[in-house]
Amino acid sequence: SQQGEEDPQALSIQEGENATMNCSYKTSINNLQWYRQNSGRGLVHLILIRSNEREKHSGRLRVTLDTSKKSSSLLITASRAADTASYFCATAGSGNTPLVFGKGTRLSVIA
Amino acid sequence: DAGVIQSPRHEVTEMGQEVTLRCKPISGHNSLFWYRQTMMRGLELLIYFNNNVPIDDSGMPEDRFSAKMPNASFSTLKIQPSEPRDSAVYFCASSSTGEAYEQYFGPGTRLTVT
Numbered sequence: 001s002q003q004g005e006e007d008p009q010a011l012s013i014q015e016g017e018n019a020t021m022n023c024s025y026k027t028s029i030n031n032l033q034w035y036r037q038n039s040g041r042g043l044v045h046l047i048l049i050r051s052n053e054r055e056k057h058s059g060r061l062r063v064t065l066d067t068s069k070k071s072s073s074l075l076i077t078a079s080r081a082a083d084t085a086s087y088f089c090a091t092a093g094s095g096n097t098p099l100v101f102g103k104g105t106r107l108s109v110i111a
Numbered sequence: 112d113a114g115v116i117q118s119p120r121h122e123v124t125e126m127g128q129e130v131t132l133r134c135k136p137i138s139g140h141n142s143l144f145w146y147r148q149t150m151m152r153g154l155e156l157l158i159y160f161n162n163n164v165p166i167d168d169s170g171m172p173e174d175r176f177s178a179k180m181p182n183a184s185f186s187t188l189k190i191q192p193s194e195p196r197d198s199a200v201y202f203c204a205s206s207s208t209g210e211a212y213e214q215y216f217g218p219g220t221r222l223t224v225t
Contacts, residue, residue, distance in 0.1 A: 042216030045214065048213060
C-alpha cells in the first residue's frame with residue numbers, strides 16, 4: 001500500500017523540547033507532504049518534499065526524506081503548547097495519483 | 112480569501128434520511144476532494160474532481176453515496192439513505208496544483224446518524 005504510517009501514534013513532550021515524528025511508506029513516491037490538524041479543524045499543509053530532495057526546512061520545521069528506506073521524519077524544534085495537534089504524512093505516488101494520508105501522530109506539548 | 116467553505120458544520124439525522132453536504136472551494140482552484148475521517152479508518156479519499164469532472168470515485172463506499180460538481184465553485188456530497196455507520200467528519204479540500212500537491216481543507220462537517 002502507498003499509505004504512510006506514522007510513528008509514534010502519540011507523543012507527549014515538554015514545551016521547549018524537540019518533537020520528532022516518523023513516516024514510513026511502501027511504494028515509490030513523487031512527493032511526501034506533512035499536514036497538521038488541530039482538534040475539530042481541517043488539515044493544514046505544512047511542507048512538501050519531493051522524491052529527489054533529502055531535507056527541507058520551514059521555520060521550526062525540518063523534514064527529511066530517505067527514499068532508499070522509504071521513510072521521512074518531521075522535526076519540530078523548540079516546541080510550543082500551540083504545536084499540540086495531530087500530524088499526518090501524505091504520499092503522492094508516481095503519475096497523477098491523489099494523496100494518501102496516514103493515520104497521524106498525536107502530539108501533546110505540555111507547558 | 113475565505114478558504115474552503117463547508118456547510119453545515121454539524122448535522123444530526125436519523126437513519127434512513129437523506130443528507131447533503133456542501134462545499135465551496137477556493138476560487139481559482141481546479142481540483143476538489145471529498146474525504147471522510149473516522150477514528151478507526153483515518154482519513155479516506157471518497158472522490159475527487161478536476162475541472163468539475165469526477166476523476167476517481169473508487170473510494171465512495173456504496174451506491175448510497177453520490178457527489179456532484181455542477182460548476183467550479185460548488186460541490187455536494189449526498190448520502191441516501193443514511194446509516195449510523197456513516198457517522199464521521201467529512202472534509203472537502205481543494206487544490207490549484209492537482210491531486211498530488213498541496214491541498215487546502217475546509218473545516219469539515221460532523222455527521223451523526225442515529
